[in-house]
Amino acid sequence: xxxxxxxxxxxxxxxxxxxxxxxxxxxxxxxxxxxxxxxxxxxxxxxxxxxxxxxxxxxxxxxxxxxxxxxxxxxxxxxxxxxxxxxxxxxxxxxxxxxxxxxxxxxxxxxxxxxxxxxxxxxxxxxxxxxxxxxxxxxxxxxxxxxxxxxxxxxxxxxxxxxxxxxxxxxxxxxxxxxxxxxxxxxxxxxxxxxxxxxxxxxxxxxxxxxxxxxxxxxxxxxxxxxxxxxxxxxxxxxxxxxxxxxxxxxxxxxxxxxxxxxxxxxxxxxxxxxxxxxxxxxxxxxxxxxxxxxxxxxxxxxxxxxxxxxxxxxxxxxxxxxxxxxxxxxxxxxxxxxxxxxxxxxxxxxxxxxxxxxxxxxxxxxxxxxxxxxxxxxxxxxxxxxxxxxxxxxx
Amino acid sequence: xxxxxxxxxxxxxxxxxxxxxxxxxxxxxxxxxxxxxxxxxxxxxxxxxxxxxxxxxxxxxxxxxxxxxxxxxxxxxxxxxxxxxxxxxxxxxxxxxxxxxxxxxxxxxxxxxxxxxxxxxxxxxxxxxxxxxxxxxxxxxxxxxxxxxxxxxxxxxxxxxxxxxxxxxxxxxxxxxxxxxxxxxxxxxxxxxxxxxxxxxxxxxxxxxxxxxxxxxxxxxxxxxxxxxxxxxxxxxxxxxxxxxxxxxxxxxxxxxxxxxxxxxxxxxxxxxxxxxxxxxxxxxxxxxxxxxxxxxxxxxxxx
Numbered sequence: 001x002x003x004x005x006x007x008x009x010x011x012x013x014x015x016x017x018x019x020x021x022x023x024x025x026x027x028x029x030x031x032x033x034x035x036x037x038x039x040x041x042x043x044x045x046x047x048x049x050x051x052x053x054x055x056x057x058x059x060x061x062x063x064x065x066x067x068x069x070x071x072x073x074x075x076x077x078x079x080x081x082x083x084x085x086x087x088x089x090x091x092x093x094x095x096x097x098x099x100x101x102x103x104x105x106x107x108x109x110x111x112x113x114x115x116x117x118x119x120x121x122x123x124x125x126x127x128x129x130x131x132x133x134x135x136x137x138x139x140x141x142x143x144x145x146x147x148x149x150x151x152x153x154x155x156x157x158x159x160x161x162x163x164x165x166x167x168x169x170x171x172x173x174x175x176x177x178x179x180x181x182x183x184x185x186x187x188x189x190x191x192x193x194x195x196x197x198x199x200x201x202x203x204x205x206x207x208x209x210x211x212x213x214x215x216x217x218x219x220x221x222x223x224x225x226x227x228x229x230x231x232x233x234x235x236x237x238x239x240x241x242x243x244x245x246x247x248x249x250x251x252x253x254x255x256x257x258x259x260x261x262x263x264x265x266x267x268x269x270x271x272x273x274x275x276x277x278x279x280x281x282x283x284x285x286x287x288x289x290x291x292x293x294x295x296x297x298x299x300x301x302x303x304x305x306x307x308x309x310x311x312x313x314x315x316x317x318x319x320x321x322x323x324x325x326x327x328x329x330x331x332x333x334x335x336x337x338x339x340x341x342x343x344x345x346x347x348x349x350x351x352x353x354x355x356x357x358x359x360x361x362x363x364x365x366x367x368x369x370x371x372x373x374x375x376x377x378x379x380x381x382x383x384x385x386x387x388x389x390x391x392x393x394x395x396x
Numbered sequence: 397x398x399x400x401x402x403x404x405x406x407x408x409x410x411x412x413x414x415x416x417x418x419x420x421x422x423x424x425x426x427x428x429x430x431x432x433x434x435x436x437x438x439x440x441x442x443x444x445x446x447x448x449x450x451x452x453x454x455x456x457x458x459x460x461x462x463x464x465x466x467x468x469x470x471x472x473x474x475x476x477x478x479x480x481x482x483x484x485x486x487x488x489x490x491x492x493x494x495x496x497x498x499x500x501x502x503x504x505x506x507x508x509x510x511x512x513x514x515x516x517x518x519x520x521x522x523x524x525x526x527x528x529x530x531x532x533x534x535x536x537x538x539x540x541x542x543x544x545x546x547x548x549x550x551x552x553x554x555x556x557x558x559x560x561x562x563x564x565x566x567x568x569x570x571x572x573x574x575x576x577x578x579x580x581x582x583x584x585x586x587x588x589x590x591x592x593x594x595x596x597x598x599x600x601x602x603x604x605x606x607x608x609x610x611x612x613x614x615x616x617x618x619x620x621x622x623x624x625x626x627x628x629x630x631x632x633x634x635x636x637x638x639x640x641x642x643x644x645x646x647x648x649x650x651x652x653x654x655x656x657x658x659x660x661x662x663x664x665x666x667x668x669x670x671x672x673x674x675x676x677x678x679x680x681x682x683x684x685x686x687x688x689x690x691x692x693x694x695x696x697x698x699x700x
Contacts, residue, residue: 043458045645046615067616067647108461115461354618354626370623378621 041104041119048105048118049352049395051366051381052090053359053388054080056345059094062386063103063121064366066395071384072121074101085392086136087269089124089160091144096131098144100124100165105395106138109270116395122163129153129167133179137226140182141206145190150175152189154206157182170208181224181231186211188231188242190221197222201233201242214242217249223264227272227288234262234276238293239286250291260295262286268351269396271308273327277301283315285327296329302346305356307371314349314356314371316341322349322358322375333374337367350393357381359391366391424450424471428550431480431489432459433674434529435506435538437683439479441565442543446557447550450475452489455676463488472496477549479542483507483526504545510534513598517610527672531599532573532687539565572687579695580604587698591633592643596671600690609633613644613652622655631660641665641697667693 051064059078064071082093088106092099104119130146130153142155150172159166172178178190178198186205190198197220203212218237225232231242236258238251252261262276262284276284282298285306300318307313312326320338325331338347340362347359355378356369366388368379427448430436436451443449450471453462459481464472469492472478480486480493482505497503511534512524528534543562547555580588590597591609601608611633618626634642634656642664646652649666656662669690670680680686 043461045647046613047617049615049617066620069620115458352617354615368617368621370621370626373623373625376623378623 041117044116044118047107047114047116047352047395049393050103050105051350051357052083052085052101052103052392052394053366053383053386054083054092054390055387056080056389057387060386061092061101062383062388063090063101064381064383066368066381069379069381071382073384073386074123077126080390081131082133083390083392084134084136085394086142087138087396088394089136089142090392090394091134091136091142093131093134094126096128097126098129098134099126100160102160102163103394107396108138124160124163124165127153127165127167132177135179135181135224135226137182140184140226141187143180143182143187143189145179146175147177148175150178152180152187152208154180154182154187154208168207170204172202172208177222179224181226183226183231183242184229188224188233195219201240201247214247216240216247220261223262223276225265225267225274227267227270227274230288232265232274232286232288234264236261239274241288241291248291250286250293253293253295256295265306266304266349267306268308268353271306273306273308273310275304275306275313277304283313283325285313285325285329287327294327294329296325298323298325302341302343303349303358305349305351307351307356311371314351314369316347316349316358318343318346322369324371324375335375337369337375337377339363345389348391350391352393352396357391357393359388361387361389364388423467423474424448425474426476426551427471427474428546429472429475429478431478431486431493432672433457434672434683434686435479435481435542437674438535438539438565439542439546441568441682442539442562443546443558444561446554446561447476447546453486453673455681456673459485459672461488462486464492468492469495473499473501475501476551477501477545478503479545480505481507481526483512483524483528485526502545502549504541506538506541509541510537513602515598525598527596528599529683530596530687530690531603532569532576533603534599535683536566536569536573539569568684572684575688576604576691579691580606583695583698584700587639587700589637589639590643590694591630591637591639592669593645594643594669594671597643597669607637609637611642611644613646614655616647619648619651619655622659624659627656627660627662631656631662634662634664639664639698640700641667643667643669643694643697645669645671665697667697669693 049066054061056079059076061074062071076092076099077095080094084091090101102122104121108115129144132145132147134144136142144153154168156166172189173191176192181188186203191200192198199219201214201216202210218235220236223234233240238249241248260279265274267274272288274286278284283296283301283304285294298315301315303316315323320341322337323334338360350357356371358367366381370376370378427450429450430439431452433453440449472492473496507526510528515521515525588606590606591611593613611630614626653666670686679689
């Protein structure tokens, strides 16, 4: 696939370091990437945020540089069924395969400051990892779960950063709608005793050997988030917090109807606060540090994200109204934003440290929101003709 | 950390300077291995062609995060002398330096020997600040220590030649100090404030009587369409300092100046400085060049 570049925007052309092939071939490989070591990338003064949007029907993909609004477009197989990001790589589910794009931008968190990198956008092709969740992360393996076979594909992160897709596969048991989540140098994998949704969790090494069976005091696991070395998994009883000490269930507040359980989490990268939809009643705010759930009233919410650092959550409802709620549920600001919300494929809200983004498929744009300024629309971002059914952000 | 406009293609290549043939020996056998390119330049100026100087950190790289190959690691272990900045600067190669020290290779961690300052604020408060090179007086001491260790540790070196080169370089560092003091003395006392997000200026400020006012620079995506709130902290800092220029590591210094003027009513110039790494070519290809360039930028911007 060849990327087509369309340039627009306010800024002078950004320096894009070429990935030099000369002079690197005969060098010894670095002794392991660990963190932030880079060849073929430049270090930058600030985060190099990009958006990736995909059209479910056509398989068209646009990669948008948020610094200068330049757009690269590409095609993957249609229909596109999912789009996930780990801050650098975008994983598109299409035709029962996973298509991997290296957006070439990422952040290395380094104590009290960050390092920001920018390299080349690279298409790493479609891979037979089955149909299910693919989850990556900085400093840990990417893992894909095939719901039809119960097989996990582990992708070597260091090799992936060099453009090589090197995989190991193993079975976890009976097929189910599960996941495998890299945390440090281990994987958290699901098992099922017969139901479609998993009811068991194991720590495994990257070869699939079970390191530890975990105590799981709830069922119907779905939705996993990673916050540093801690995993948070939603289940029918609450949030299961999994760390080196084992598992701890943080139950939903008393009286929560079963339909209001959380199914998946969304948060600003590195945030220790998470958000989830709460049935048709609104949203959840989950504070990992305090281990508390807060129920937020916002009827017919179709998308939400936690802003973290005590800033609350954003929600979008079925009528297209965007709301900023604080962590107690009080409305900070609200504004109509999206004219037409498709109930089948509702918009996504992603947030970074300064702005949030909402894809508007019907209008063919992404709205950039200054959430600290009463939900002001700071920019309306053109996607170069690609209908943005799905949205993720990279560069974090 | 990075000055814009400088291509930073980080090939895995070693910045090998004056590589002498060493067939038959292990890589870098008997050489002087220097971790950072700033100290690498200083060592090279002192040693000349009298010994092989191997610099581990590529031009334009970040001293915190650069890492080395297994072959480079072997070079470190075969060295006659390892010169590092120390004080926690070169995290990516610290293991290799430690391994060499354990194997008996003499290691000079320069930062620890030049009376380091402590960070005064932030989460690093109380820890030693590793960026001593922004003070040329401390660099004179560093150069003296490097010369001393070279003479002591590198076998069969022409001591007289090294001593002569070291004396000459010391004169150049002393001249740099004089030039900097002269340039900064022309800045009115009440304008000697560096509003900046560069975190390397503590030693320079201490030597020449500047106040450093750390500032958070709005990011590129924020600058595309900023609100007053996005710029509030920075604009307030500039107003309080009353300075005509700030020193910011920003991808879009001109845009930052424009939005500060338009959105916050603050009229300042925005300049980048070289900070932690020499470049392959140009004015910052040597330590002396980098310091003169920064001095000119600061003095010109703050002198009426």
